[in-house]
Amino acid sequence: MHPFTFEAHIPRTIFGQGTLKQVGEEVKRLGSRRVLLITQDNERQLALAHKVRDIIGADNVAGICADAVMHTPEEVTTKALAYAKSVNADGVVSLGGGSTVGLAKALAVRTGWPHVAVPTTYAGSEATTVLGETVNGLKTTRSDPKILPNTIVYDVDLTLGMPAFLTFPSGINALAHYVEALYSPALNPIIEGVALSGTTEMYSALIKLKDAPTDVDARAEALGGAFAAGVCLAHVGMGLHHKLCHTLGGSFGLPHAETHTVVLPHAMGYNYSAAKGAMQKIERAIGTSEKAPQAFWDFEKKLGTPTSLKELGLKKEDLAKAADLASKAQYPNPAPLDREKLLTLLENAWEGNPPA
């Protein structure tokens, strides 16, 4: 018998094509009169913010904050909060990937303002109660239902032009949420069902997107898969893989989705024997006769994603510090955490070797 406690926390979610035009109604529904639009400082994200300002109506938009960056550094939040208060904002709308959603979550949880999230990657943060923040180079996470956005608006159109170098690492970021959910001690039958069917769907969607990046159905499967993966991440604790990625991202500035992509096969290899039942279910879900870690590594080679921490810019001399940090924190993981074994894992991931 596997005992569990389960309490669902899932925001109101609107999913479809052309749904961006519903953002104004959602903002109104939540009672905000002067929302701050949160995004990133690049042409694509700023154009999206201007479009949404027109949809909501300029009178109901307090301003645009394009300061979101990865790993939610505290100083960025402090500056954005001061700006939000100076323009009398009373709500936030996030328009972008996990970095943008992260900054909006940080503002919403500090102020109690409503948050409408419009995600444009497969990170899944919008569906989680988790907020990771970086203070003095150390990323820590906290979980609270108050961190969840009030509404998520998924518009598949916003993902049609996502380039391959973002699509595949971001899709594998979603697969990592499924994988770690499947061997979490907090797993329950609902999350297991979602994670297994989601693994099959996300895996096949990414294969389709390799040849047909603007296939609307494949994009919808991938975006729906990202939502469900976020729900899994929110409802069971994450293990070694997510901890390593937080360490590498927060303390060494590595890019989030790419780091997940490189580390995942190695973290699966580390946990393979201790989580054999889950791994065999993953093998069935993706239809492989290989061991799951090797199958994921081959899959990533086929998709053309990065496969080494070296190419992401990590210095070899930082591996020992990363192993220290990842073995210091305590968190549930199928295989016991051993600093020397973690260092070997990181060395293999750094070199771009296949998983052990």
Ligand code: NAD
């Ligand atoms: P990101 O939000 O930094 O986006 C990466 C890049 O892609 C940016 O330059 C962005 O402008 C661009 N971009 C976004 N959408 C695009 C699109 N549709 N087409 C083209 N370009 C697009 O990266 P991310 O991987 O989405 O998110 C990473 C951050 O999210 C990290 O800080 C991570 O910690 C956090 N995260 C948090 C959770 C959680 O539950 N708290 C879950 C996953 C990720």
